[in-house]
Amino acid sequence: MNDAAPQPPVSRRERVVETLHGHVVADPFRWLEDGDSAQTRLWIDEQNARTRGVLDALPGRDRVAARLEQLLAIGDITLPEPRQGRYFFERRDGLQNQAVLYMRDGSDREQLLIDPNSLNSEGTTALDWWYPSQDGHLLCYGLSQGGDERSTLRVLDIDAGLDLRDQIANTRAASVAWLADSTGFYYTRYPSADDVPAGEDAYHRHVYCHHLGTDPSADTLIFGEGRDPTDWPSVSLSPDGRYLFVTVSRGWDQSDCYLRLEAPTPGPFMPVIENEAVLSSGHVFGGTVYLLTNLDAPRYRLFAIDPLDRERSHWREIVPEHPEAVLEDAHVGGGRLLLTYLERATSRLELRTLTGEHVAEVPLPGIGSVAGITGEWESNEAFFSFASFTVPPTIQRYDIGGGGISTWASIKAPVPLHELDVRQLWYPSRDGTQISMFVIARHDLPMDGSSPAVLTGYGGFNISMTPSYSRALAFWLERGGVYAVPNLRGGGEYGEAWHAAGMLEHKQNVFDDFIAAAEFLCASGFTSTSRLSISGGSNGGLLVGAAITQRPDLFRAAVCAVPLLDMLRYHQFQLARLWIAEYGCSDDPAQFECLWRYSPYHHVTDGVAYPAVLLLSGESDTRVDPLHARKMAARLQEATSSGLPVLLRIETNVGHGAGRPLAKTLAEQTDIWTFLCWQLGVPLN
Secondary structure (H helix, E strand, O other): OOOOOOOOOOOOOOOOEEEEOOEEEEOOOHHHHOOOOHHHHHHHHHHHHHHHHHHHOOOOHHHHHHHHHHHHOOOEEOOOEEEOOEEEEEEEOOOOOOOEEEEEOOOOOEEEEEOHHHOOOOOOEEEEEEEEOOOOOEEEEEEEEOOOOOOEEEEEEOOOOEEEEEEEOOOOOOOEEEOOOOOEEEEEEOOOHHHOOOOHHHOOOEEEEEEOOOOHHHOEEEEOOOOOOOOEEEEEEOOOOOEEEEEEEOOOOOEEEEEEEOOOOOOOOEEEEOOOOOOEEEEEEOOEEEEEEOOOOOOOEEEEEEOOEOOHHHOEEEEOOOOOOEEEEEEEEOOEEEEEEEEOOEEEEEEEEOOOOEEEEEOOOOOOEEEEEEOOOOOOEEEEEEEOOOOOOEEEEEEOOOOOEEEEEEOOOOOOOOOEEEEEEEEEOOOOOEEEEEEEEEOOOOOOOOOOEEEEOOOOOOOOOOOOOOOOHHHHHOOOOEEEEEOOOOOOOOOHHHHHOOOHHHOHHHHHHHHHHHHHHHHOOOOOHHHEEEEEEOHHHHHHHHHHHHOHHHOOEEEEEOOOOOOOOHHHOOOHHHHHHHHOOOOOHHHHHHHHHHOHHHHOOOOOOOOEEEEEEEOOOOOOOOHHHHHHHHHHHHHOOOOOOEEEEEEOOOOOOOOOOHHHHHHHHHHHHHHHHHHHOOOOO
16 A cells, blocks of 8 residues: 655644753644644644545545444443342444433333433434432433533433433532432532632532432532542442442542441541552442452452441451452342452452352353443342453343353344454563563464554553453454554553552553563564554553654554643643542652653654554543644654654544444544554555
8 A cells, every 4th residue: 555645734833942840841832732722723624634635535445434334333232230120221223323221121121211312413412321219210310412521410200201300510420329218319520610710620529419309509518528629539328328438539549438327317427448548449238338448458358347336457358368360349249249350361250158258150151351240239130241352242140149140131243253363471571570461363363473463552540451342353353463452560450569560650661561562472473563553542542652752663553542642731631630640740850750751742753753643532522632632743743754644633522432423433443444454554455
């Protein structure tokens, strides 16, 4: 294929130079931070026009779109949330833009509850979250527009099929706990922009209590006043309504937990664990607090605590730390504990008594990932979702008392995947640390370095990269491509110590792990530098940006989506102050030095031969400001000497990814895979 592309529009440079902690820092494209200015709008239009002109003209793009449409049309389904014989779940069928919320009763009859597709012809109204009441007759849910995730809470009377009058704005990513009698709920909300200083409406998340039929402006503030504005509280209520449990995330390596007695009258909040650099979460069932924590246990352990006697010396450790596996979740149901472990970056399930004695291993359909467990605490019925690189999401029903497993719902794969090999390999990083990596390819892959490959990763925020099903991946694999997913430090695959080894002053470990993965793939014959691409989004976009600026010679192409790239100023925009605990802040001299050493935007060097790059962002992104992609595109375009294209794709009416309509997902995926095939020499005809 022809690698040539029209020259990018010339991006105006300004002389913006600052001295920060003794370093001279140039920022010639700071003017692109203002996404509303006429100059920036014109620049975006020119960039998008160039990108469209390049990608739309590539031969075979229509065939890419047609195949991806077939693959994406298999749909999706979520775990059911049971409530008194009613099962609430989302399903997207065929080419529906948005998933639809249904309720299934005991006779398997389905009732459509909320169809976002009927609310917006363009499919840009999204159902962000939902919480059924304990009796299953009412439902709180949040809708947002254009991917901005700024939800408005509504309440549906399920039997009447009508919304109540109650509407509450500013409930982004709301946590909701219904009162036991369904007359109201505890919930989290943000202030309106008029009530706080400019830019502060993304913070100050507080807990309120709302009673149905009352004015939300009079809702009682329950928790959060006077705390750090970046605290992130979530709520749960014991099924009997006696105890309110609040978990407060403080950064990404600390969470505080508080308990309040609700009946007969509400009391004060009492700390269970606070002001300690540990992660904890908990729920109250049957008069016992079950606390999952990495306190003195990087791979987590489980305690049983008497709510009325929280003295730490009286905590009962019922599940100790495992020597090799990470305890991810503990579900209480049917008088048993159902534990989810992550071992060698894959899931396993274990059944124990409430005092911690082993009962049984729960068989899984294969090597893959368990995503969540749902079920009512007194019920013998539990549900979990299972998926792998070759198995689409399957909802399994587990009989806690009898041990039987049955399929509650499944998605049919569009192509047989028996010809694929999924390998888990280990390789040394720069400092000798052994890193695990999944490599997926056809079993007849030639190990001579001739195969095109996509290497992706994340490496941050304690997020684990475990086997998952990608609907678009079959397109790549059936063309002889290799797909590789390393478990970089900064993730949660091997516990909190693994996470801590890739955050703050240790962030370079993540980039070293990723670069070492690329070198290993080439040295082992999976691919070569001329046929290797990298891809990542959000924190993974930062990963891609760091990789191409630190080792531009190692990659032929890069896809960098919704990225963080200016790490000296990131914290000043959107809700990015929440991430200071993970990355650090340039206002701090010591943390500045760490950020300055790798900030991708500041490490683009004139005259270096950079790989082909496709930068993607969404105009409605309220998490990572699109300014990062804009500034990086301008800087790379003026600096690179390779002659390979640097393209920018800014989408309207989409945000960071949540709530993206299928039509826009299809268009974006078509551009990504067309770009990669073009650059890696994969024929599209």
